[in-house]
Amino acid sequence: MTTEETARTGAEPQAEQEHDVFAQLCPSREMFAELADKWSLLILMSLSACGPQRFSELQRGVGGVSRKMLTQSLRNLERSGLVLRTVFPETPPRVVYDLRPLGRELAELVAPLGHWTERRARQMLAAREEFDAAHPEGSR
Amino acid sequence: MTTEETARTGAEPQAEQEHDVFAQLCPSREMFAELADKWSLLILMSLSACGPQRFSELQRGVGGVSRKMLTQSLRNLERSGLVLRTVFPETPPRVVYDLRPLGRELAELVAPLGHWTERRARQMLAAREEFDAAHPEGSR
DNA sequence: CAGCATCCTGTCCGATACTG
DNA sequence: CAGTATCGGACAGGATGCTG
Numbered sequence: 001m002t003t004e005e006t007a008r009t010g011a012e013p014q015a016e017q018e019h020d021v022f023a024q025l026c027p028s029r030e031m032f033a034e035l036a037d038k039w040s041l042l043i044l045m046s047l048s049a050c051g052p053q054r055f056s057e058l059q060r061g062v063g064g065v066s067r068k069m070l071t072q073s074l075r076n077l078e079r080s081g082l083v084l085r086t087v088f089p090e091t092p093p094r095v096v097y098d099l100r101p102l103g104r105e106l107a108e109l110v111a112p113l114g115h116w117t118e119r120r121a122r123q124m125l126a127a128r129e130e131f132d133a134a135h136p137e138g139s140r
Numbered sequence: 141m142t143t144e145e146t147a148r149t150g151a152e153p154q155a156e157q158e159h160d161v162f163a164q165l166c167p168s169r170e171m172f173a174e175l176a177d178k179w180s181l182l183i184l185m186s187l188s189a190c191g192p193q194r195f196s197e198l199q200r201g202v203g204g205v206s207r208k209m210l211t212q213s214l215r216n217l218e219r220s221g222l223v224l225r226t227v228f229p230e231t232p233p234r235v236v237y238d239l240r241p242l243g244r245e246l247a248e249l250v251a252p253l254g255h256w257t258e259r260r261a262r263q264m265l266a267a268r269e270e271f272d273a274a275h276p277e278g279s280r
Numbered sequence: 281c282a283g284c285a286t287c288c289t290g291t292c293c294g295a296t297a298c299t300g
Numbered sequence: 301c302a303g304t305a306t307c308g309g310a311c312a313g314g315a316t317g318c319t320g
Contacts (some may be wrong), residue, residue, distance in 0.1 A: 054281080054282085055281080055283075056281070058290085066283080067283070067284095067285095068284090071282085071284080081298050086295075087282095090281095091281090092281040092282080093281060093282060093283095094281075094282090095281080095282060140293060
């Protein structure tokens with residue numbers, strides 16, 4: 001029996017506060033909800049694929065991200081111990097972001113997800129067209 | 141050179157429309173943005189871990205999801221060919237959701253992400269407290 | 281350059297009521 | 301049971317201007 005099944009079936013009454021992403025109020029769910037978003041995952045993937053990067057490099061790397069969301073997401077990742085922020089006291093200032101061991105672990109799980117999406121995008125788009133054709137609109 | 145590096149450096153001028161999740165307007169980015177959300181990932185994980193499930197089972201399984209978001213996310217997954225929706229014409233009606241091969245592929249990449257989060261949640265929470273302690277509030 | 285503060289718009293998403 | 305429809309508040313997130 002897997003972890004989630006144990007937790008979800010409640011088969012372990014004395015379970016000493018197991019972490020369960022499926023449980024609404026579990027801390028791990030909170031963490032999952034924060035990581036499972038577009039920008040955070042793309043940032044992790046970018047740092048993993050291209051190594052340490054400056055703020056502006058990241059913004060160019062992750063297409064379409066605004067300074068605001070980039071700052072916000074980076075701050076979250078830094079706060080959770082996934083990303084290291086290093087300031088070089090120069091003028092103009094230079095700030096470099098890099099993965100910490102925890103973040104590198106996660107990034108290595110996330111990268112395959114990105115590659116999979118790139119490989120299967122065409123197939124999913126085809127499925128969509130087929131679906132949309134079969135469900136003109138106001139059906140169901 | 142990896143796919144994303146090729147695409148992002150523009151080193152392949154004649155690149156025949158490679159898919160790149162980092163590119164804002166690439167179809168694969170659109171797909172990625174749709175999949176990379178809390179509810180979709182949790183649904184995939186639930187279907188992967190517990191097998192085919194009815195609507196209400198899924199709602200109980202994925203803690204905190206509303207009928208609306210569950211319907212919406214399931215519809216997206218179905219539309220993209222990841223999930224199969226089967227209606228049994230009974231009374232009361234019974235609808236079962238299951239992974240299609242495409243969805244099963246993805247789910248197997250997503251599951252480790254969930255498990256990792258459960259394993260590392262405590263560590264990330266600790267990092268947060270430390271961060272918050274070091275940055276009382278209006279610093280920086 | 282690397283942000284923060286502000287404003288503003290779109291959308292997310294829950295609550296509620298209704299249908300087959 | 302498994303949805304759909306509608307409303308409304310909260311918040312995500314882009315644009316802009318300013319600072320160290």
